[in-house]
Amino acid sequence: MGLLTDPKQRQRLVAVISKYNQKLSILLYMAGLVWFLLLAYQPLNASTYFSENALLPGLVENEFYNDAEISNFNKQLMEQLKKDEKTTPKDWIYEQFQSFGLDVYTQNFSLKYPFGPVDKEIPGRNIYAILRARRSSSTESVVISAPLRPWLAEDEQTSGGIAVMMALARHFRNKPYLAKDIIFLMPEYDEVGMQAWLDGYHGTTSEFIFPGRLPGRSGQIQAALNLEIPPEKTAYLNIKLEGINGQLPNLDFVNLVVRLCRKERVKVTLNKMDDYMYDPETFEGYTHALKTMLNMMWYQAPGSPTGNHGLFHRFHIEALTLSGEPEKRGRSVGLDKSGRIVEGVFRSLNNLLERFHQSFFFYILSGTQRYISIGIYMPPFALMVAAGLIKALALWIGADSSQKKPEADSAAVQDADKDGEKSEEDKVEKKKEEQKDSEQRKKEKREKMEKEKRKLEEDEEEEEEEEGETGDESEMPQQVGLRSLLPVVFICMLLGFLAYSGPNLMAQFSTPFRLRVQDSLLFGLLALFCASLLYPRMIKKKYNESDKFQVDWQTLKSIGLILLSLILFAIALMNISLAFFLTATMMPVCSFVVPTKSRILTWLQKLLLLLVSPASFLFISAVIYTLVLGDKYSGYVDLLMSSWMYVKQSVLMRLLDQCFFGSWTYTVMSLVVFPSWLMFWGVPHCEP
Numbered sequence: 001m002g003l004l005t006d007p008k009q010r011q012r013l014v015a016v017i018s019k020y021n022q023k024l025s026i027l028l029y030m031a032g033l034v035w036f037l038l039l040a041y042q043p044l045n046a047s048t049y050f051s052e053n054a055l056l057p058g059l060v061e062n063e064f065y066n067d068a069e070i071s072n073f074n075k076q077l078m079e080q081l082k083k084d085e086k087t088t089p090k091d092w093i094y095e096q097f098q099s100f101g102l103d104v105y106t107q108n109f110s111l112k113y114p115f116g117p118v119d120k121e122i123p124g125r126n127i128y129a130i131l132r133a134r135r136s137s138s139t140e141s142v143v144i145s146a147p148l149r150p151w152l153a154e155d156e157q158t159s160g161g162i163a164v165m166m167a168l169a170r171h172f173r174n175k176p177y178l179a180k181d182i183i184f185l186m187p188e189y190d191e192v193g194m195q196a197w198l199d200g201y202h203g204t205t206s207e208f209i210f211p212g213r214l215p216g217r218s219g220q221i222q223a224a225l226n227l228e229i230p231p232e233k234t235a236y237l238n239i240k241l242e243g244i245n246g247q248l249p250n251l252d253f254v255n256l257v258v259r260l261c262r263k264e265r266v267k268v269t270l271n272k273m274d275d276y277m278y279d280p281e282t283f284e285g286y287t288h289a290l291k292t293m294l295n296m297m298w299y300q301a302p303g304s305p306t307g308n309h310g311l312f313h314r315f316h317i318e319a320l321t322l323s324g325e326p327e328k329r330g331r332s333v334g335l336d337k338s339g340r341i342v343e344g345v346f347r348s349l350n351n352l353l354e355r356f357h358q359s360f361f362f363y364i365l366s367g368t369q370r371y372i373s374i375g376i377y378m379p380p381f382a383l384m385v386a387a388g389l390i391k392a393l394a395l396w397i398g399a400d401s402s403q404k405k406p407e408a409d410s411a412a413v414q415d416a417d418k419d420g421e422k423s424e425e426d427k428v429e430k431k432k433e434e435q436k437d438s439e440q441r442k443k444e445k446r447e448k449m450e451k452e453k454r455k456l457e458e459d460e461e462e463e464e465e466e467e468g469e470t471g472d473e474s475e476m477p478q479q480v481g482l483r484s485l486l487p488v489v490f491i492c493m494l495l496g497f498l499a500y501s502g503p504n505l506m507a508q509f510s511t512p513f514r515l516r517v518q519d520s521l522l523f524g525l526l527a528l529f530c531a532s533l534l535y536p537r538m539i540k541k542k543y544n545e546s547d548k549f550q551v552d553w554q555t556l557k558s559i560g561l562i563l564l565s566l567i568l569f570a571i572a573l574m575n576i577s578l579a580f581f582l583t584a585t586m587m588p589v590c591s592f593v594v595p596t597k598s599r600i601l602t603w604l605q606k607l608l609l610l611l612v613s614p615a616s617f618l619f620i621s622a623v624i625y626t627l628v629l630g631d632k633y634s635g636y637v638d639l640l641m642s643s644w645m646y647v648k649q650s651v652l653m654r655l656l657d658q659c660f661f662g663s664w665t666y667t668v669m670s671l672v673v674f675p676s677w678l679m680f681w682g683v684p685h686c687e688p
Contacts, residue, residue: 048258054348553687559679
């Protein structure tokens with residue numbers, strides 16, 4: 001506290017920040033970035049463990065060994081799917097669950113496409129069955145789900161997961177230990193059908209999804225497991241965690257699924273990244289863990305759910321997806337092992353006495369059994385953001401001192417004038433005493449004094465004229481002070497609002513211009529982005545025939561850095577992956593961009609700012625996705641075309657996520673990040 005209360009210490013701190021802010025910013029950013037990436041190294045993270053001991057019963061010996069029954073259900077379902085390859089056998093599934101003695105229901109819902117005709121709605125139907133527990137009064141429940149997909153669906157078949165659900169429904173119906181209801185849910189249209197069912201179950205409404213009434217209900221849902229298992233044997237099981245807006249399930253739930261997979265000797269991966277098989281403390285082990293960590297952050301950053309499980313997180317329901325990857329070679333995983341894993345999961349969930357609350361909700365995984373909690377990854381992230389705050393503080397001190405300097409100079413001039421007047425009065429008194437000796441000397445001295453007064457008056461008149469001229473010039477920077485930032489901030493926010501609300505208007509041009517919706521959306525947003533680059537010329541003022549952007553650039557950059565830091569910290573509290581990627585790219589460029597008289601440096605800074613803009617951020621991520629995770633390409637032209645297609649699809653999907661599921665990724669990027677970036681775009685256009 002002494003550093004804050006002692007004026008001398010505070011002035012010393014201000015002097016250090018003003019003098020060494022450049023070096024401090026570089027040091028903090030590099031230290032934070034290196035520290036964050038080193039968190040994937042095993043000695044710097046922790047091994048997963050169970051915080052909730054009530055989950056352990058599922059790890060005991062299994063009772064589910066109905067291999068023939070699963071195969072029979074899978075075979076019958078495949079036959080039903082092949083009868084009509086464009087639809088799903090809802091009636092057959094309904095009858096099967098009804099024959100098990102479960103309460104079976106259907107839910108009708110409709111969907112309105114946000115960028116299509118207003119009066120057109122797409123109907124859908126969900127099927128769900130409830131296994132009532134004998135030892136409770138339907139106050140608590142758990143969900144097991146699998147999406148209904150026709151045979152000709154673009155996504156992989158999930159009939160294997162539905163067959164496992166049917167076999168488990170028959171297995172659980174006679175078990176006396178069930179204390180929670182089990183809901184077997186099969187939604188149509190994947191996430192849309194799941195959202196319709198959740199809205200109907202919890203009584204929420206949506207502008208584009210109209211859920212029908214649920215004829216049957218159970219108790220409060222505590223957890224959900226979504227299955228995406230194909231009908232054939234799989235090579236391994238893959239865990240998908242990422243939900244809407246980057247939310248993650250409780251870490252205990254993830255640990256439970258991983259432990260059960262290893263108990264059945266089934267290979268389990270995290271977003272198709274398996275654990276390093278050898279010494280994890282070697283350089284190869286570190287790089288593999290780093291790839292796994294960045295891969296998870298890559299899927300979390302967009303804020304879109306990676307499966308149907310991601311929609312449960314909005315309702316504080318822990319959920320994840322267990323998917324099977326088709327077998328290529330080596331050891332295979334049959335549906336019987338998948339069934340025993342699911343059985344263990346629900347036996348553990350059945351023993352829960354309260355909601356998941358003890359383990360972590362905010363974490364990053366560098367492996368299926370290694371985690372980095374929020375208390376570990378926030379300090380290095382804070383160092384990266386602090387680099388911008390140090391620069392903002394130094395700019396604010398510099399702008400404040402530059403405003404106080406003219407006031408200090410004028411005060412010094414006034415003090416000097418007063419001292420001069422006092423010294424002149426003393427001289428006059430001495431001269432009056434000397435005039436008593438001789439009248440002649442008095443006359444001579446009076447003449448000299450009159451001459452001196454005339455000279456002083458002439459000098460004062462000249463000084464007043466000079467002060468008047470300099471006063472006219474000093475009015476110019478006052479006009480270019482804080483008030484000049486108001487139109488800049490207003491136009492940046494206005495452009496951000498247009499980017500947020502513009503897609504609805506842009507989609508209307510797709511029909512008259514015979515464009516697809518994704519084309520009209522992307523072209524419209526690109527046109528708005530290119531137009532926003534000209535905003536410095538829109539509010540440009542000319543002084544002394546200067547063609548520069550006349551604003552107080554130090555204050556503009558300082559406010560922009562403070563705003564950007566607040567934005568990044570706010571995003572990091574929910575989606576650390578998106579915040580990290582934005583900080584790693586935007587913070588160094590935005591911190592060191594300054595106006596300069598060199599044209600080369602000015603254009604270089606503009607190029608760097610364009611590379612970290614939201615538009616370039618999206619395109620570069622599309623290129624990385626095509627290079628690392630996308631399909632194979634032949635040549636650079638094919639790479640660029642594939643990336644361009646991914647950009648169009650990504651923009652459309654972010655907007656659909658916003659309309660259907662309440663995702664705020666596009667809202668944050670358009671209303672918050674884009675206006676903040678525009679403020680920095682004006683800095684190179686300012687007068688240096």
